[in-house]
Amino acid sequence: MGNERSKKVKKSNCNCLSLLPGDCAEKILGFTSPVDVCRFSLVSKSLQSAAVSDSVWEKFLPSDLQSIIATSLSPIPHFPLKKDLYVYLCHYPILIDAGLKSFSLEKWTGKKCYFLGARDLNLPWSDVAQYWNWISRPDSRFPEVAKLNQVWVLDIQGTIRAGVLSPQTSYSAYLVYKFEDVYGFYHRPLVVSVGVSGFQLDQRITFMLPVERRPQQYYHIEDGNWESVYLPSYPQQLLHWQRRHMQGNDASLMQSFVQHPKLRDDGWLEVELGEFFLLEMKMIA
Secondary structure, eight states: EEEEHHHHHHHHHHHOOOOHOHHHHHHHHHTTHHHHHHHHHHHHHHHHHHHHHHHHHHHTTOOTTHHHHHTTTTTOOSSHHHHHHHHHHHHHEETTTTTTTTEOTTTTOOOOEEEEEEEGSBBBTTTTTTTTTEETTTTTTSEEEEEEEEOSSSOOOEEOOOHHHHHHHHEEEEEEOOOOOOOTTTOEEEEEEEEEETTEEEEEEEEESSSGGGGGGGEEETTTTEEEEOOOOSSSHHHHHHHHOGGGEEEEEEEGGOOOOOOOOOOOOOEEEEEEEEESOOEEE
């Protein structure tokens, strides 16, 4: 009953819009969202012209888009319609800032999305071949990726200016990676956080290996003796693990949200580092 009433209301709204002059309909559609515009064009033939108007889709494109495109490594195809440009940027991220970042649009909202390449991150000892190598991979959008050989402490930091992001927007930060050798990531999770202007806002625990790839037991040497460590795959097991292996400030993480990586469509793994709501401040992830 409720769904039928909702459909009738939407149909009534479409009928009202279709009675307006084209320029009025375009102005109204410009205050909606890309999803709404597409829906209106599907249910009303009289609104199809307004729904593809440049004046409508220009509202959904970032106001500084031309300056962003100007830093692209490769030319952007010419599109006769702003809608086509919008769709292109949703599905085909462009490399900007000398290949250090990629830029795209979130297809449902038109909000800006940035992907920091490894060269744009702060990786301690990244210039020491014993610890890191810089290689190219055909499955990466960036010219170079960082390959971890070995480190005693894994500390990765990335920063981005708030001014380049969409204001008044809730963002999530992710780490994207692949494994060839998982040694060292079996028995201990990582502490990750997101902050704004140097203030930590969201701190979590994450496992680098997906649940299905983690063994149930892992043995390591502690104080000269082999110790069996039960790997927690579920929250109730994690609590026992944290009490046993975390000390000092790490103990406060026992109530943190535990993250597990997910497989992306492109074959890479990603894990969420945290969330933040953007005002007019610097973001640190």
